[in-house]
Amino acid sequence: MRTAITRGMAALSLTLLALSACSGGDPGGGGDSGGDSGMRGYGGGQQSQDPAASDGGAGTDTAAVGLATAETELGTIVVDGAGMVVYQFDQDEQGSGTSTCTGQCAENWPAVPGDSSAEIEGVTGEVGSITGVDGQPQLTLDGWPLYYYAGDEEPGDTTGQGVGGVWWVLSPEGEVLRS
Numbered sequence: 765m766r767t768a769i770t771r772g773m774a775a776l777s778l779t780l781l782a783l784s785a786c787s788g789g790d791p792g793g794g795g796d797s798g799g800d801s802g803m804r805g806y807g808g809g810q811q812s813q814d815p816a817a818s819d820g821g822a823g824t825d826t827a828a829v830g831l832a833t834a835e836t837e838l839g840t841i842v843v844d845g846a847g848m849v850v851y852q853f854d855q856d857e858q859g860s861g862t863s864t865c866t867g868q869c870a871e872n873w874p875a876v877p878g879d880s881s882a883e884i885e886g887v888t889g890e891v892g893s894i895t896g897v898d899g900q901p902q903l904t905l906d907g908w909p910l911y912y913y914a915g916d917e918e919p920g921d922t923t924g925q926g927v928g929g930v931w932w933v934l935s936p937e938g939e940v941l942r943s
Contacts, residue, residue, distance in 0.1 A: 830883035831891060831903065831910075833936045836922055841933040841941065842887055842905060844912075847919025850876050852908040852940055854930040859907030866897050873924075873931070876910035878903035889938025906938030 830845035843849050853873065855864045865873050879893040879901040889906040896902030896909070903910045913924025913931065924931050932940045 830878070830885065831887045831905070832884075833886035834920055836920055836933075838922055838925060838933055838941055838943065840936060841922070842889075842910075842936060843919065844876060845883065848912055849916055849920065849922050849924065849933060850903075850905075850910040851913055851924050851931045852905070852934055853911060854932070856909050861894050863894065863897050863902060863909040865909075865911060870897055872914050873911040874914065875900070875902040876912060877901060887936045887938075889934070889936065905934055908934065908938070908940070910934075 831850070832843055832845060832847075833840050834843045834847055834849070836849075841849060851873065853863075853865055856862070857864075863870075863875065865875075875896040875898065877896075877900055880891075882891070882893075882903060884891050887905065892904045892907070893901045894904055894909055911931075913921075913927070915921075915923045915927075922933060925933055926942075932942050935941055
């Protein structure tokens with residue numbers, strides 16, 4: 765009896781250890797972004813959540829995503845058509861036409877899908893698109909690829925602001941808001 769309990773506890777411990785390793789991951793996508801895991805990791809230790817699966821998520825219809833503005837405690841910022849906040853990543857090079865957020869980073873910070881047919885309301889910065897790391901169109905604002913944060917659960921949530929000192933919301937003009 766004692767051996768069965770000990771084996772059960774050992775199996776449970778190994779399972780928990782394996783699961784905890786999945787949540788930290790490589791926040792910068794395989795070293796491409798020069799980040800490290802842990803407390804200052806880009807993913808903030810949050811488990812991934814598909815914005816399309818949450819209430820108010822953007823869905824997968826790239827033409828319907830669009831960009832708009834919302835008033836938050838950070839001021840007027842850019843959101844998608846459903847009110848989900850979008851972010852910029854300091855490790856990306858503005859205007860480069862590429863995203864550096866891959867691997868675990870892309871799971872924690874999914875690309876905002878969309879192309880030039882996306883509906884825009886109140887955003888005055890230059891909206892464009894690139895081919896994202898998944899091969900799909902990804903919206904950009906003033907040359908910055910745009911991302912969601914998996915930790916934002918409701919429209920207007922800004923819990924991704926300042927994560928790892930590299931993730932920021934944008935003003936309607938496309939300016940990075942680092943406060």
